[in-house]
Amino acid sequence: VIGKLIIETIASAIGTIGFSVLFGIPRKLYINCALIGAVGWLMYKGALLLGTGMATAVFLAAVVIVLSSRFTAVYRQCPATVFLIAGIFPLVPGAQIYWAAYYLVTNQFDNALSSGFTALKVMIAIVLGIVFVFEIPYKVFAIARPRKKAK
């Protein structure tokens, strides 16, 4: 299990870099995005291993991703959205969207509905994670501010 977790975390990091390129994120920030993608996935899998439901795991992962995005944003003096958009990608329920569409056209409506709602639940978990963590005042994150040289 641990080995698989490590492989997936690395994959999450590299995949996140891939999407960073597509969104035109500056190259010097790739490494930060990759880290956030990896941390988010680790949290998600860790929560699942501890026995939480999928939506809870996604929520916890989203919280971790937004927190680290905001810290990184202060540290690199960049908008937090940049890191957030890339880092949240591993949590997007691509598989559920696919299954919902697949069941729908094969007339398995019960399954289609349940996949669709799972996707929706995951989306809402992401939304809640983002909304709550952005309510934390900026001051908390200011400790990550890079130290300036003496004037």
Added chain:
Amino acid sequence: LENNESTPSSLRDEGRVLEIAMEAGHILLQNGAEISRVEETMDRICKHYGVESGDFFVLSNGIFTTGGGRREGSYARVRHIPVTGARLDKVVAVNQLSREISQGRYEDIESAAEKLREINEMPEEKNWRQIVASGMGSGFFCVLAGGGLLDCTAAFITGILLYVYVLYVGKPHLNKIVRNIFGGMLVVLLCLGCYLTGLGHNLSHMISGAIMPLVPGVAFTNGIRDIADGDYISGAVRMLDAILVFVSIAIGVGVMFSIYNGLTGGIML
């Protein structure tokens, strides 16, 4: 609007400041910044150059600016900003510029304007890089979906071909809905092709990874943030944009499966 010679110099300056603020706002909005950031940046630029009367109303696809009052010259401008792709590097650059302006490093307005022009002309990442990145994203996210080595190779190839389609056919010629429906269909078609020729064993994992490059991450994330900030109109528009894309992808996937099922006459997966 070019008859600046007849206006007193102070009016011209205020107009120029508002113009530059508007240009900065334009770049931010067009490339995927939140509404509140756009407003804040425009405000910061105006205040720094001593224009107190600037008022901005920012929507997801337009900026309305007015300025003027008893002591400052009048200025009003509406700019329509079509929703296009996101270039977060430009958002980062304008953000940096606005910080430097408030630190007083651009006391001459024209140098700030020059810098904005530079930012706006920042070259896009080369096409082949984007294509490879799309393959990388697809392949590695297939690992997250639970795919094995062969599945991921298939997703990698699909991701590459998908982005070739997006860059050369989808973006220049098709609207968003049609582009994403075809995109979803293409993903399923390519993955089915790989699956039937024996490259990869798990179709669902392959497809889950390979549709990721179509996912509207920027619209979705910004929509949430705008709604959380209370910018309901813009947030709702962006969410609608994201949902439209999600649904289009799903339709594309569904349509391709029905075609395949129709051809083979049954469920086989």
